[in-house]
Amino acid sequence: MHDQLGRSGDVPRPKGSAVKNNDIDLGTELMRVDDTDLTVRPITIGDAERLARLFTRLSPASVHFRFFSPIVRPPRAALLRLADVDHERRDALVALDGDEIVAVARYDGRAGSRQAEIAITVEDAWQHRGVGKRLARRLATLATGRGYETFVATVLPDNRAALGLVRKLVPDATVRFAGGEYQADMPLVRAS
Numbered sequence: 523m524h525d526q527l528g529r530s531g532d533v534p535r536p537k538g539s540a541v542k543n544n545d546i547d548l549g550t551e552l553m554r555v556d557d558t559d560l561t562v563r564p565i566t567i568g569d570a571e572r573l574a575r576l577f578t579r580l581s582p583a584s585v586h587f588r589f590f591s592p593i594v595r596p597p598r599a600a601l602l603r604l605a606d607v608d609h610e611r612r613d614a615l616v617a618l619d620g621d622e623i624v625a626v627a628r629y630d631g632r633a634g635s636r637q638a639e640i641a642i643t644v645e646d647a648w649q650h651r652g653v654g655k656r657l658a659r660r661l662a663t664l665a666t667g668r669g670y671e672t673f674v675a676t677v678l679p680d681n682r683a684a685l686g687l688v689r690k691l692v693p694d695a696t697v698r699f700a701g702g703e704y705q706a707d708m709p710l711v712r713a714s
C-alpha cells in the first residue's frame with residue numbers, strides 16, 4: 523500500500539474551488555445499520571489502541587485481504603502511523619459501535635496528483651451489511667472536497683467482496699489485472 527506522502531501543496535485543487543481543510547465538516551455522524559447506530563467520525567491519534575483491538579477481531583482472511591500478508595499483531599508504530607493523519611493528504615473515517623471501531627476507510631493521496639489510494643476494513647461481524655459501501659461514499663465526498671478526482675485500490679484476485687464494492691461504488695470503474703493483483707481506478711465524479 524502506498525505510504526509515502528509528498529510535500530504539502532502538491533495536490534492541485536480544482537479551479538474555482540475554495541474548499542480548504544477547515545471548511546470540511548470533520549464532525550461526527552450516525553450510521554444506522556439494522557437496529558444499531560454506529561458513530562462515524564474522522565480517525566484521531568487516540569484511536570491506535572482501538573485499531574489494535576479491531577485487529578484482534580479480524581479473521582485471518584480479512585487481515586490477508588487488507589494487508590496482503592498474514593500479520594499476527596501489527597507493531598505499535600504501524601498502528602500509530604495508521605491513526606496519525608493530516609485530514610487532507612491522508613485521512614480515515616472510522617465507524618464505532620459504542621467505543622469500539624468496527625470499520626475504517628482511509629485514503630492516502632499520491633503526491634503531485636489527484637489520485638488517492640484507498641483501503642477499507644470492516645470487522646467480520648459487520649461485513650455485508652452496507653457499512654463498507656456507506657463509509658466509502660462518505661470518504662469519497664471528503665476526498666472530492668479536497669481536490670481528489672480518483673480513488674485507486676489494489677485488490678487481491680479472490681477478494682470478491684472488495685471487487686463487488688468497487689463495482690457498487692463506481693459501476694464503470696476501470697479494473698485491470700496486473701502482477702497477480704487487480705488495480706481499480708474509480709473516478710469520484712461517477713461514484714454513486
Ligand SMILES: CC(C)(COP(=O)(O)OP(=O)(O)OC[C@H]1O[C@@H](n2cnc3c(N)ncnc32)[C@H](O)[C@@H]1OP(=O)(O)O)[C@@H](O)C(=O)NCCC(=O)NCCS
Nearest residue numbers: 584587642643644649650651652653654655683684686687
Ligand atoms: C471488502 C469489504 C471492505 C466490503 O465491506 P462490506 O461492508 O462487507 O460491504 P458492503 O456490505 O458495503 O457491500 C457493498 C457491495 O460489495 C459487494 N459485496 C459485499 N460482499 C460481497 C461478497 N461476499 N461477494 C460479492 N460481493 C460482495 C456487493 O456488491 C455489495 O453491494 P450490495 O450489498 O448492494 O449487493 C469488507 O468485506 C472487508 O473489510 N473485507 C476484508 C478487508 C478487505 O478486503 N478490504 C479491502 C481491501 S482494499
